[in-house]
Every structure is written in C-alpha cells, then in structure tokens.
Amino acid sequence: AIDPSFENTYEEVDRHEDHRVWTTDGEEPTEQKQGIHGTHVAVDFDICIADGACLEDCPVDVFEWVETPGHPESEIKADPIHEDQCIDCMLCVDVCPVDAIDVDPG
Numbered sequence: 001a002i003d004p005s006f007e008n009t010y011e012e013v014d015r016h017e018d019h020r021v022w023t024t025d026g027e028e029p030t031e032q033k034q035g036i037h038g039t040h041v042a043v044d045f046d047i048c049i050a051d052g053a054c055l056e057d058c059p060v061d062v063f064e065w066v067e068t069p070g071h072p073e074s075e076i077k078a079d080p081i082h083e084d085q086c087i088d089c090m091l092c093v094d095v096c097p098v099d100a101i102d103v104d105p106g
C-alpha cells in the first residue's frame with residue numbers, strides 16, 4: 001500500500017503537469033521506479049496496476065491515464081492531474097484493489 005506519510009518519508013524531486021512527484025531516495029524517477037504523483041490526491045505509480053476503478057468512479061474526474069512504458073506493474077497509470085478538484089469523497093481510496101491511492105483532506 002501507499003505510504004500515507006510519504007510527505008515525510010519521500011522527497012519531492014520533480015513536477016509533472018501541475019503536481020508534485022516524490023521518490024523514496026530523492027533520485028529522479030526511472031522507467032522501473034516511478035515514485036508517487038500528487039499530494040492532496042497521491043498515487044503510488046510503483047503499486048498501481050492500471051485497474052481503472054479510480055478513473056471510473058471519481059465523481060469529478062481527477063484522474064487521467066498517463067503512459068509508463070517499461071514499468072513492471074503496468075504500462076499506464078492513473079495520474080491525479082486534477083487533484084485540485086478533489087471533493088474528498090474517498091471513493092478512489094476504497095475501490096483501488098492494491099491501495100495505491102492516498103487522499104489527505106488536510
């Protein structure tokens with residue numbers, strides 16, 4: 001499962017679209033090790049298996065597919081592109097079969 005304390009245990013290393021990208025060691029993401037995308041709505045790309053339930057169920061369409069060719073779990077990921085629109089309903093957290101998503105209502 002995604003580490004809910006990632007803001008403390010991971011380092012912010014990059015930005016993608018308008019959101020942050022985090023890795024455990026502060027190294028740039030690689031094809032094999034993608035890290036976490038987003039902050040308010042965070043998706044651990046190294047856990048996501050492209051199930052798609054989060055994209056289908058999010059009432060405000062926070063997620064979009066992004067391609068991650070060469071990643072061992074899946075070659076597309078649910079990217080929290082519109083995390084600023086999140087209404088904290090927690091549906092995505094509940095439906096993800098591999099617990100790849102953390103939503104922090106703050």
Ligand code: SF4
Nearest residue numbers: 058086087089090092
């Ligand atoms: Fe969408 Fe609800 Fe998840 Fe926010 S908590 S990203 S609104 S499904």
Ligand code: F3S
Nearest residue numbers: 048049051052054096
């Ligand atoms: Fe990935 Fe979980 Fe969504 S596996 S596509 S984050 S439901």
Ligand code: ZN
Nearest residue numbers: 016037079080
């Ligand atoms: Zn992203």
